[in-house]
Amino acid sequence: MNMTAVSALLDRELSARSRVGHVLLLLAAAAMATITGSLWATEPALPARTAAAFAVMTGMGLCWVAYAAWVLAARRVLLGRQRVVASGMATLFSGVALAGALATGLLAGMPAAWPAALVFAGMTGLALALLVRARRDYARLCRRREQLAQQLRSPAPG
Amino acid sequence: MSPAHPPNHDPLADEWLTVRCQLGEREAFDELVARWQLPLWRYARQLTGHDAAADDATQDVWLRVLRGIARLREGAKLRPWLFGIAHRVLMDRLRAQYRMPLVSDDEADLAAQPIDEDALQLETDLAALRDGLARLPALECEVLTLFYLQQLSLDEVSQVLAVPVGTVKSRLHRARRLLRLQLGVQGER
Numbered sequence: 001m002n003m004t005a006v007s008a009l010l011d012r013e014l015s016a017r018s019r020v021g022h023v024l025l026l027l028a029a030a031a032m033a034t035i036t037g038s039l040w041a042t043e044p045a046l047p048a049r050t051a052a053a054f055a056v057m058t059g060m061g062l063c064w065v066a067y068a069a070w071v072l073a074a075r076r077v078l079l080g081r082q083r084v085v086a087s088g089m090a091t092l093f094s095g096v097a098l099a100g101a102l103a104t105g106l107l108a109g110m111p112a113a114w115p116a117a118l119v120f121a122g123m124t125g126l127a128l129a130l131l132v133r134a135r136r137d138y139a140r141l142c143r144r145r146e147q148l149a150q151q152l153r154s155p156a157p158g
Numbered sequence: 159m160s161p162a163h164p165p166n167h168d169p170l171a172d173e174w175l176t177v178r179c180q181l182g183e184r185e186a187f188d189e190l191v192a193r194w195q196l197p198l199w200r201y202a203r204q205l206t207g208h209d210a211a212a213d214d215a216t217q218d219v220w221l222r223v224l225r226g227i228a229r230l231r232e233g234a235k236l237r238p239w240l241f242g243i244a245h246r247v248l249m250d251r252l253r254a255q256y257r258m259p260l261v262s263d264d265e266a267d268l269a270a271q272p273i274d275e276d277a278l279q280l281e282t283d284l285a286a287l288r289d290g291l292a293r294l295p296a297l298e299c300e301v302l303t304l305f306y307l308q309q310l311s312l313d314e315v316s317q318v319l320a321v322p323v324g325t326v327k328s329r330l331h332r333a334r335r336l337l338r339l340q341l342g343v344q345g346e347r
Binding site: 003005006007009010013014074075077078079080081082138141142144145148149151152 | 191216
């Protein structure tokens with residue numbers, strides 16, 4: 001039996017740094033893919049090479065989004081409060097990005113801002129839904145934890 | 159016949175650990191490992207027959223546990239859930255290692271089961287019983303290990319192996335006959 005190996009496994013698997021890193025990667029990649037995708041789709045008369053570069057950058061961003069989402073779903077599972085924090089970060093970041101895109105569209109009149117704003121609005125909605133679910137699950141687990149603590153402190157007679 | 163539950167069979171304590179792990183409390187994971195590492199390792203050791211293989215398998219089990227515990231809905235069923243993961247890990251490894259099909263319920267032929275002619279005479283202590291178990295086909299060894307050595311209930315064994323309780327009973331019946339056969343043959347030598 002190798003307890004040292006299991007302990008090292010716990011350290012590695014439960015590392016907060018790795019989780020936060022992948023949440024940030026997910027958000028940054030989603031923002032990058034949205035911005036480059038919007039520019040690629042809306043900027044008129046782009047040189048062929050520039051259009052190709054935007055397409056490649058958008059594809060790369062989406063690949064990083066998929067990778068970070070897969071890691072967070074399967075390899076570095078977010079637990080309890082971590083899910084609340086991660087979905088809170090996602091809500092904040094996508095909300096800021098949405099505000100930036102709207103401001104750019106309204107004040108600078110840049111056409112690429114509108115599809116970006118649409119995507120960021122979708123991301124904000126999704127992040128909000130995840131935040132609500134994470135908070136609900138977290139509250140449920142906390143309530144159950146408290147109930148179990150009471151039961152364990154005062155076991156039923158007999 | 160149902161075995162008495164072992165000292166660490168406490169569904170309330172299991173759910174307590176599960177909920178704290180799902181909340182992300184690091185010390186709860188340490189307690190989870192301290193509580194279940196040895197039973198899982200013994201189960202793996204029984205089926206693999208080697209310490210090193212049991213170490214590897216148990217580590218794989220913990221990896222899957224850490225990545226899957228957030229999805230465990232009923233914390234009180236932690237024990238069959240853990241052994242269910244261990245069962246899948248061990249079956250995957252046995253299949254990969256031997257590249258041969260396991261004996262199924264339909265295919266089992268008691269008369270055709272090989273008996274180790276060179277085996278030492280079984281003794282009556284637990285060590286000898288483990289020896290005898292190790293000589294059984296994987297399915298029979300596993301069901302006896304879970305029921306008698308790990309002292310899981312019929313219902314829990316059914317959950318671990320993902321088969322109906324009736325199948326567990328028939329496997330147990332066959333496994334006991336095989337073990338008796340082994341003990342009888344070896345006892346005559």
